[in-house]
Amino acid sequence: MEGDQMEKMINSLNSAQHQAxxxxxxxxxxxxxxxxxxxxxxxxxxxxxxxxxxxxxxxxIIMTFTNHATKEMKERIIAMTGDRGVSRFLKIGTFHSICxxxxxxxxxxxxxxxxxxxxxxxxxDSVLQSVMTSEVVVxxxxxxxxxxxxxxxxxxxxxxxxxxxxxxxxxxRISWIKNHPGSLNQLKDxxxxxxxxxxxxxxxxxxxxxxxxxxxxxxxxxxxxxxEVVNDIExxxxxxxxxxxxxxLDLTRLFAQARKHVTVVGDPDQSIYSFRxxxxxxxxxxxxxxxxxxxxxxxxxxxxxxPILDWATTLIRESSFRLGADRxxxxxxxxxxxxxxxxxxxxxxxxxxxxxxxxxxxxxxASGGMFAFDDFAILSRxxxxxxxxxxxxxxLSIPYRTLGLQRFWDRxxxxxxxxxxxxxxxxxDRPAIVRTINVPKRSIGxxxxxxxxxxxxxxxxxxxxxxxxxxxxxxxGGMSKALPGKIKGxxxxxxxxxxxxxxxxxxxxxxxxxxDVLISEIKPHEIYGVSQENTENRKKxxxxxxxxxxxxDTSAExxxxxxxxxxxxxxxALQLLLQSSSLGSGQEGEGKxxxxxxxxxxxxxxxxxWPVVFAPHCVDAHLVRCNDMKxxxxxxxxxxxxxxxxxxxxxxxWPLNYTSYGRSESSQLIKFxxxxxxxxxxxTVISATAMKTPTQGQLEQIAKLLGRPFTPHRQDTLQSTxxxxxxxxxxxxxxxxxxxxxxxxxxxxxxTQSMHSAAPPKYKGFQSPLISQPGPGSTSQPISAxxxxxxxxxxxxxxxxxxxxxxxxxxxxxxxSFQSPVVGMAFQSPVVGMAGFQSALSVxxxxxxxxxxxxxSDRPISKTPTKKGDKSGD
Numbered sequence: 001m002e003g004d005q006m007e008k009m010i011n012s013l014n015s016a017q018h019q020a021x022x023x024x025x026x027x028x029x030x031x032x033x034x035x036x037x038x039x040x041x042x043x044x045x046x047x048x049x050x051x052x053x054x055x056x057x058x059x060x061i062i063m064t065f066t067n068h069a070t071k072e073m074k075e076r077i078i079a080m081t082g083d084r085g086v087s088r089f090l091k092i093g094t095f096h097s098i099c100x101x102x103x104x105x106x107x108x109x110x111x112x113x114x115x116x117x118x119x120x121x122x123x124x125d126s127v128l129q130s131v132m133t134s135e136v137v138v139x140x141x142x143x144x145x146x147x148x149x150x151x152x153x154x155x156x157x158x159x160x161x162x163x164x165x166x167x168x169x170x171x172x173r174i175s176w177i178k179n180h181p182g183s184l185n186q187l188k189d190x191x192x193x194x195x196x197x198x199x200x201x202x203x204x205x206x207x208x209x210x211x212x213x214x215x216x217x218x219x220x221x222x223x224x225x226x227x228e229v230v231n232d233i234e235x236x237x238x239x240x241x242x243x244x245x246x247x248x249l250d251l252t253r254l255f256a257q258a259r260k261h262v263t264v265v266g267d268p269d270q271s272i273y274s275f276r277x278x279x280x281x282x283x284x285x286x287x288x289x290x291x292x293x294x295x296x297x298x299x300x301x302x303x304x305x306x307p308i309l310d311w312a313t314t315l316i317r318e319s320s321f322r323l324g325a326d327r328x329x330x331x332x333x334x335x336x337x338x339x340x341x342x343x344x345x346x347x348x349x350x351x352x353x354x355x356x357x358x359x360x361x362x363x364x365x366a367s368g369g370m371f372a373f374d375d376f377a378i379l380s381r382x383x384x385x386x387x388x389x390x391x392x393x394x395x396l397s398i399p400y401r402t403l404g405l406q407r408f409w410d411r412x413x414x415x416x417x418x419x420x421x422x423x424x425x426x427x428x429d430r431p432a433i434v435r436t437i438n439v440p441k442r443s444i445g446x447x448x449x450x451x452x453x454x455x456x457x458x459x460x461x462x463x464x465x466x467x468x469x470x471x472x473x474x475x476x477g478g479m480s481k482a483l484p485g486k487i488k489g490x491x492x493x494x495x496x497x498x499x500x501x502x503x504x505x506x507x508x509x510x511x512x513x514x515x516d517v518l519i520s521e522i523k524p525h526e527i528y529g530v531s532q533e534n535t536e537n538r539k540k541x542x543x544x545x546x547x548x549x550x551x552x553d554t555s556a557e558x559x560x561x562x563x564x565x566x567x568x569x570x571x572x573a574l575q576l577l578l579q580s581s582s583l584g585s586g587q588e589g590e591g592k593x594x595x596x597x598x599x600x601x602x603x604x605x606x607x608x609x610w611p612v613v614f615a616p617h618c619v620d621a622h623l624v625r626c627n628d629m630k631x632x633x634x635x636x637x638x639x640x641x642x643x644x645x646x647x648x649x650x651x652x653x654w655p656l657n658y659t660s661y662g663r664s665e666s667s668q669l670i671k672f673x674x675x676x677x678x679x680x681x682x683x684t685v686i687s688a689t690a691m692k693t694p695t696q697g698q699l700e701q702i703a704k705l706l707g708r709p710f711t712p713h714r715q716d717t718l719q720s721t722x723x724x725x726x727x728x729x730x731x732x733x734x735x736x737x738x739x740x741x742x743x744x745x746x747x748x749x750x751x752t753q754s755m756h757s758a759a760p761p762k763y764k765g766f767q768s769p770l771i772s773q774p775g776p777g778s779t780s781q782p783i784s785a786x787x788x789x790x791x792x793x794x795x796x797x798x799x800x801x802x803x804x805x806x807x808x809x810x811x812x813x814x815x816x817s818f819q820s821p822v823v824g825m826a827f828q829s830p831v832v833g834m835a836g837f838q839s840a841l842s843v844x845x846x847x848x849x850x851x852x853x854x855x856x857s858d859r860p861i862s863k864t865p866t867k868k869g870d871k872s873g874d
Contacts, residue, residue: 006052009045009080020296021045025053028290029263030283034329035644036303043239043265044076050235051081057090059234061255064094065243095248096583099219106229110221115426118582119211123431128167129153131199140195165192174200178213179245179277206458207428216247223254231258241266245277253289268323269316272603272638283323297324301331303609307340308643308650316640318672319633337701341650349658353392356614356653360398360597368711370703373399377598377610379642385617386599403600409581413524413538414545418581420518424497425574427463440522442486451476467491493521505572512550549577602642611706613646618654619667636672648702
C-alpha cells in the first residue's frame with residue numbers, strides 16, 4: 001500500500017477510529033462499535049494498516065459471520081491497497097469457511113479424508129432417522145424406558161407420553177452439545193442422547209461427512225493437537241464478535257495462539273443470535289483471556305438522526321447486562337428536521353397492516369417523490385406477521401421484496417442438481433444418492449434401497465454396492481430383474497458428469513458441461529413445474545446456476561497456503577461450488593434491491609439501513625417469549641437493532657387486539673418500549689394523535705440528511721413512482737413457484753368519485769404525525785394536515801362517525817381518542833376516527849382511491865443485499 005494511499009485512508013478516520021486502526025502491531029484490541037459508527041470501515045482499515053506495516057496477507061486471518069461481510073471487506077481491502085493480488089493469500093472468510101479450508105489442507109493430521117462432504121439440516125435429519133431406526137439403538141432406547149411410537153423414529157417414555165424423542169429434537173440437542181464444550185460429559189446416564197450421539201457421530205465419520213457444527217469442533221481438534229499449522233499467523237481480526245459462540249471464542253484464541261495479536265469488533269447491544277448460541281459475554285471473557293486488552297468505543301453515528309439514537313440509548317441502557325454501560329451514540333441533529341420515533345396504536349392487526357401500507361404511500365406523495373418504495377423497510381421478529389402484511393401490500397399495489405425466506409439454493413430444481421453433483425464428488429454421499437436415485441423416476445422403492453444400504457460396510461460405499469449390482473456381481477433373493485439396468489442408467493449419468501469435470505478439475509469449463517448434461521437428461525424444471533409459467537421460471541433458475549458457475553473466478557473463492565506449509569490441497573471447481581451452496585446464504589430477496597419496499601425479519605435486516613423503518617406488532621406476545629431476563633434482554637436488543645436501521649423516520653406500531661389461530665386476543669404494548677416513552681426517562685418516543693404532513697422545511701432537512709434533491713409535493717408522485725419501479729418483477733412463493741408480473745399503475749380518480757372504494761373505511765392508516773409533535777405540557781399545538789375545502793366537499797365523509805370523536809375514559813380498548821395522564825400517550829381509534837382518515841387521504845391524494853389489486857412482489861433470487869445511501873457509517 002503506497003504512502004499517499006495510507007495517508008488518505010488515515011485522514012478519513014475520526015479520532016476513535018484512528019486510535020483503533022493505528023494501534024501497535026502487537027496490540028490486543030476490542031472495538032465496541034455501535035450501529036452506524038463505521039465498524040466495517042475501521043476493521044478493514046486496520047487490516048490495511050497491518051499490511052502497510054509489513055504483515056504479509058498469508059499471515060493474517062479475518063473472520064466474519066456472513067458471506068456478504070466477507071465479500072464487502074475483501075472488496076474494500078482491494079480498493080484501499082490497489083492490489084487485487086492481496087486476496088489470493090489473505091485468509092478472509094466466515095468462521096466456517098476458514099475452518100473448512102484448514103481441514104481440507106491439514107485434516108489428514110486428525111484422520112479426515114480429502115473429499116469432505118458437508119451435511120445440511122435435511123441430511124442430518126436423514127442420518128439421524130437411519131441411526132434411530134437401527135436395531136441396536138431401538139434396543140438400547142427400550143432399555144432406558146422409551147418405546148417406539150411409529151416407524152418414523154419417534155420414541156416416547158412409557159411413563160410420560162409427552163416426553164418424545166425425535167430426529168429433530170435430537171438434532172437440536174446434538175448441535176447444542178457441540179457448541180458448548182464439555183456439556184456432553186454432563187448428560188445423565190439415562191439420557192437418550194448418550195445412546196444416539198455416539199452412533200450418529202460414527203455414522204457421519206464413516207460417510208466422510210461433517211455437519212456444520214463439526215466444521216468448527218474438528219478445527220478446534222486440529223488447532224489444539226497441531227498448533228504448528230497456525231505458527232505463521234501474526235494477526236487475527238474478527239468481525240461482529242458479539243455473535244460468537246463459546247466454540248468460536250475458542251477458535252479465535254487458537255488461531256491467534258502463536259503471537260496473541262487479536263483485534264475484535266462488536267457491539268453487545270446488537271447480539272440477537274442466541275438461537276445460534278451467540279453469547280455477548282464473550283466480549284467480557286476476552287478481557288480475561290488477554291488482561292492487557294485495550295477497549296475502544298466508536299460512538300459517532302453516521303446513519304441516524306439524534307432523536308432516533310436517543311431513543312435507542314434509552315432503551316438499551318436498561319439491559320441487565322451491558323458492557324461499557326456509559327457508551328452513547330452521537331448522530332446528526334437537524335434544525336427543524338424529523339423528530340422522535342413514534343408509537344402508533346391500532347384497534348386490531350388488520351388495521352395496523354393497512355395503516356403501514358397507507359403511511360408508505362402517504363410519505364411518497366407528501367415528499368414529492370423524494371421518497372421511493374425502496375426507502376421503506378418493515379421489520380418484525382418472525383415471518384408470521386410478514387405473511388399477513390403481504391396480503392395488504394398486494395391489495396394496495398405496493399411492490400415489495402422479502403429477506404430471510406427461502407434460500408435460492410434450496411429450490412427443488414436446484415437442490416436436485418446439487419445433489420447429483422454431490423454424488424459425482426463423493427460416492428459415499430448417501431443422503432444425496434437416496435434423494436437422486438428416483439429423479440427422474442426409476443421405480444426403485446424403499447425396500448430396494450434398504451436392501452442396498454444393508455450391503456454397505458465400512459470398506460465400501462453405497463455407490464460401490466450399486467456398481468456391483470449393475471455389473472451382476474451382487475444379487476439377493478427377491479431382487480427385481482430390472483434393477484441392474486435401472487441402476488446402470490443412474491451410474492452412467494454420474495460417470496459422464498465425472499468425466500467432464502475430470503478434464504480439468506480446477507476449471508469451471510468441465511463443471512458447466514456436467515451441469516448441461518444433468519439439465520438435459522433429468523429436466524428437473526419439468527419434474528417440479530406445476531404450470532408452463534412455473535416450469536419456465538424453474539428453467540431460468542437452473543440457467544442462473546449455470547451462468548453463476550461459468551462466471552466464477554475460482555481463485556477468488558478461497559485462499560492459498562504457503563509452500564513451506566506443505567503441498568496445498570487445492571479445491572476443485574466442484575468442491576468450491578458445493579462449499580458455496582452449503583455455507584453461503586443465498587437468501588431469496590438478496591441482491592441489489594429494486595424500487596420496492598423491503599419486508600424482513602429483524603435478524604435478516606441486521607447490517608442494513610433505510611430512510612424509513614416500521615417495527616410492527618410491538619406487543620409482549622410477539623417480541624418477548626417469556627419472563628426470563630435473558631429473553632427480555634434479547635427482545636430489547638432486537639428492538640434496538642430494528643430501530644437503528646432507520647435514518648430519518650422510525651415507527652413502532654401495535655394493535656390492541658390481534659388474531660391468533662382464528663381467535664381474537666388482546667395485547668399489551670411491549671413493556672420496555674412503553675417505559676421508553678415515559679417523561680421520567682426523557683420521553684424518547686411519543687404516541688400517535690393525528691395524521692400530519694411534514695412541512696416543506698422538514699422535508700428539506702430530511703432530503704439534506706439523505707443527500708437528495710427535494711421538489712415540492714406533486715399529485716402525480718405515486719403514479720410516476722410506480723412507473724419508475726422495475727417494469728418486470730419476479731414473484732416467488734415459498735413453494736418455489738414463480739412468475740413474471742408487470743406492476744399495474746394507479747388510476748387517477750376524478751374528484752366526484754367516493755374516496756372509500758379502495759378498502760373498508762375502518763382501515764385508515766396511521767392516526768399519527770409524520771414528524772414528532774410537542775411533548776406533554778407543551779403550549780404548541782399540533783398542526784393538522786387538511787385538504788383544500790373544495791377537495792373536502794368533493795369527498796364527503798360520514799358525519800355520523802366523525803361526530804363520535806372525543807375523549808373517553810382511560811379503559812383499554814375504548815373508542816375515539818385516548819389520553820393517558822401518566823405518559824401522555826394518545827391514539828385515534830382506527831374504527832371511529834374518521835377525521836384521521838380524512839387527513840390520511842389528503843396526503844394520499846386522489847390516486848389512492850381506485851387501486852387495482854394484484855401482487856407486485858419483487859424477490860431477487862441470488863447474490864447479496866447492498867446497503868442504500870451513504871456508506872460512511874458501514
